[in-house]
Amino acid sequence: MPIIPALKIPDTKAGQYFPSAGLMPKTSLSMWQVRFAETVNNYIERKASGGLGIKLIDLFSKTVENEISEKFKDLWQQVRYMVDCDVSLRSKSIRQSQKFKVSSIIHALKYLEKQFVRHLQMVVYGNLEQGKLGGVPGMLNLVTAYLNIKLPLGYSGQEDGLFQNHPVWSVIYHCLRAGDFNAARNICSGYESESVVEFGQAIGELLSSNSNKLTGDMETKFHLLWRTVGRSSLDPYKKAAFCVISLCDSISDHSEIADKFEDWLWIRLRQCLLTECVGENVTPSCTTIKTFGLLDSRVKFPLERLQRQIVLDYGEKHFASGDSPMLYWTALWLSGQFEAAMDYLFRQQEVTRHPESDAYDCHAVHIALALHENGLLLTPVDPNAKILTLEGSDSPLSYRLNLARMLISYVSTFQQSDTRDALNYIYFLKSFQTIDGENLCFVAIRDILLETKEHSLLLGRIDAKGSKLRGLLDETKYNINVDELVRYIALDAEKRNSVEIAVAMFDLAEDHTKVLKLLADCLCEVANQKSLPNSKRERYLTLATSIATRYRDSGHKSDEATAITFFQLMDITTFFDLFHENDYGSALDVMRRIRLLPLTVDEVDTFVKQFYMVPDEVRRILPDILLICMCILSAQHKEIRGDRSLFASSAIIDESAKSIQQVAKALVQYAALIPYRMPGDTAARLVQMETFIH
Numbered sequence: 001m002p003i004i005p006a007l008k009i010p011d012t013k014a015g016q017y018f019p020s021a022g023l024m025p026k027t028s029l030s031m032w033q034v035r036f037a038e039t040v041n042n043y044i045e046r047k048a049s050g051g052l053g054i055k056l057i058d059l060f061s062k063t064v065e066n067e068i069s070e071k072f073k074d075l076w077q078q079v080r081y082m083v084d085c086d087v088s089l090r091s092k093s094i095r096q097s098q099k100f101k102v103s104s105i106i107h108a109l110k111y112l113e114k115q116f117v118r119h120l121q122m123v124v125y126g127n128l129e130q131g132k133l134g135g136v137p138g139m140l141n142l143v144t145a146y147l148n149i150k151l152p153l154g155y156s157g158q159e160d161g162l163f164q165n166h167p168v169w170s171v172i173y174h175c176l177r178a179g180d181f182n183a184a185r186n187i188c189s190g191y192e193s194e195s196v197v198e199f200g201q202a203i204g205e206l207l208s209s210n211s212n213k214l215t216g217d218m219e220t221k222f223h224l225l226w227r228t229v230g231r232s233s234l235d236p237y238k239k240a241a242f243c244v245i246s247l248c249d250s251i252s253d254h255s256e257i258a259d260k261f262e263d264w265l266w267i268r269l270r271q272c273l274l275t276e277c278v279g280e281n282v283t284p285s286c287t288t289i290k291t292f293g294l295l296d297s298r299v300k301f302p303l304e305r306l307q308r309q310i311v312l313d314y315g316e317k318h319f320a321s322g323d324s325p326m327l328y329w330t331a332l333w334l335s336g337q338f339e340a341a342m343d344y345l346f347r348q349q350e351v352t353r354h355p356e357s358d359a360y361d362c363h364a365v366h367i368a369l370a371l372h373e374n375g376l377l378l379t380p381v382d383p384n385a386k387i388l389t390l391e392g393s394d395s396p397l398s399y400r401l402n403l404a405r406m407l408i409s410y411v412s413t414f415q416q417s418d419t420r421d422a423l424n425y426i427y428f429l430k431s432f433q434t435i436d437g438e439n440l441c442f443v444a445i446r447d448i449l450l451e452t453k454e455h456s457l458l459l460g461r462i463d464a465k466g467s468k469l470r471g472l473l474d475e476t477k478y479n480i481n482v483d484e485l486v487r488y489i490a491l492d493a494e495k496r497n498s499v500e501i502a503v504a505m506f507d508l509a510e511d512h513t514k515v516l517k518l519l520a521d522c523l524c525e526v527a528n529q530k531s532l533p534n535s536k537r538e539r540y541l542t543l544a545t546s547i548a549t550r551y552r553d554s555g556h557k558s559d560e561a562t563a564i565t566f567f568q569l570m571d572i573t574t575f576f577d578l579f580h581e582n583d584y585g586s587a588l589d590v591m592r593r594i595r596l597l598p599l600t601v602d603e604v605d606t607f608v609k610q611f612y613m614v615p616d617e618v619r620r621i622l623p624d625i626l627l628i629c630m631c632i633l634s635a636q637h638k639e640i641r642g643d644r645s646l647f648a649s650s651a652i653i654d655e656s657a658k659s660i661q662q663v664a665k666a667l668v669q670y671a672a673l674i675p676y677r678m679p680g681d682t683a684a685r686l687v688q689m690e691t692f693i694h
Helices: 031-048 057-064 070-083 098-125 139-148 168-178 183-188 196-210 217-230 237-243 261-280 284-292 303-318 326-334 337-347 357-373 404-410 421-427 442-450 453-459 484-494 500-507 512-526 538-556 559-581 583-594 601-609 622-642 650-673 684-692
Strands: none
Touching: 031 057, 031 357, 031 421, 057 070, 057 357, 070 326, 070 357, 098 139, 098 168, 098 261, 098 326, 139 168, 139 183, 139 538, 139 559, 168 196, 168 237, 183 237, 183 404, 196 217, 196 237, 217 237, 237 261, 261 284, 261 303, 261 326, 284 453, 303 326, 303 650, 326 500, 357 404, 357 421, 404 442, 421 442, 442 484, 442 512, 453 484, 484 500, 500 512, 500 538, 512 538, 512 559, 538 559, 559 583, 559 622, 583 622, 601 650, 622 650, 622 684, 650 684
């Protein structure tokens, strides 16, 4: 198959829209991404407000309408032609149906025919003097003017005479190629050549039957005509004309006249249409023709054969045209390989260095969304599958597009800078589930939240007065069960040990017991550490302090035991802070107030009996508390013994030292008697420090 660049109108970047400098938002989105993001937001809002009959494909097409560059306008025209199939065909299995297959071929042919008419007009209107366009406007005059420019001297092998100074079969073929079968029939009517007249009769039958193929006796007669005068003809236009009217010869690609990609594809699609129509409804006449050996495998050209030819026989490299991926895209798209076409366009960001590679990526995503909303996108069951994948029961070229993975990949580049826009795209995942049955929309929102840490922006927060402040996802347009989502993210964050997020989510869910339990575990982990700027301890303590203040002032719904443990750990954290600040007296005052440890020998038995009431979270740091208390006592004892000038007499000094020794003794006895095994050498160190104090 000869492949030359597709027919194009010169491209230009002039007139592209850029917001004025004063209005430029802080965004990482490209121009195309901004345009489509606005359209997506508009679509979601209109659907939420009850807008009926809104089609995403229509909105996206309007987004591209004012674009100067013809490339993307043509791209979306192709999409429109192929997506706008008969709505009566819609069902879950529509893509695998024979009716949709035939409908898609017809729409692809209409697009190619419209583009060819456009090409004729450009050539003729660009060469009016040579084309000599005149007379009544219509296809015949346009075609003859075009041939005046392109085939002024005819061609080798022409047969059956001339029509308006041009070989008749070249005029007939170009009318067929432009989709005007009536014009081709009018040429044949009353023509002196019998084969031309009979050809015109076949076109008339084709038009009147409205079945896209010849039927009954006319089909039999036409194939006999082909065997008599068509197959042996040296006129390339005559042979091509026969082969696009009925199934005659699928071996030849008619490269003598189909030297452009669009022409080759149009001829092949005509043959596909004739084959698929026969496959859709085999009539008795077809059986008759089979007896002549005219519909054997040598003649048929099903759509799958064209698809294999494009993907396997030729492949991506064969269709490469400079830096533009549009040629291969067109081959895939118009042959009904939608998923492969979108994957190919999406991959251009990775496989090319073309300056518009990001635009291709962007357009591919939105084409996929349009198909999905129209119920025409084939998707895999597993959202972890590759973007282009096959499932076990699929035929070799029946690819599926993993829209979920494509969308998540697409929004990952801007979900931090343009979180609201990212959420709009994630909205389309509401109908998808993971293989474990999880809502994929929830999963994607969770991942965005974990990466951006913007849980307040997305889901809201509780202010200092205990009131709920709404987040982006509370907007009614999303129609998401936010309470269910909050609970899902809270449980997931807890599993991942993302404490700050888990606390915020359980707080939103009003599960105050869970909030305080998580914070208690956090305080237990960091309480004995010295607070440093931006440290985990500082983050945990800041969060715990804000929660403690709000719950104290506004009330909470936590169970009493959990609340007592949490507030006790807050006091213990304060105790450690005072120690690190060398404020030993205040630190011991905190310990006296919370009554965690016996500070006299007389209290030891009572505290040992009450040890079962000490929460596990406090027990885990009890050895550190005992050691720090002993360090404080040692420091105080050393200070008293070392600076007698501060005291009135040695009796007072001795009394103070004795008091410290009694506290130290009480702590050592308590540590020895409680039913708790101290880690490492804690007990030995306590005894040693008490000895130094004595």
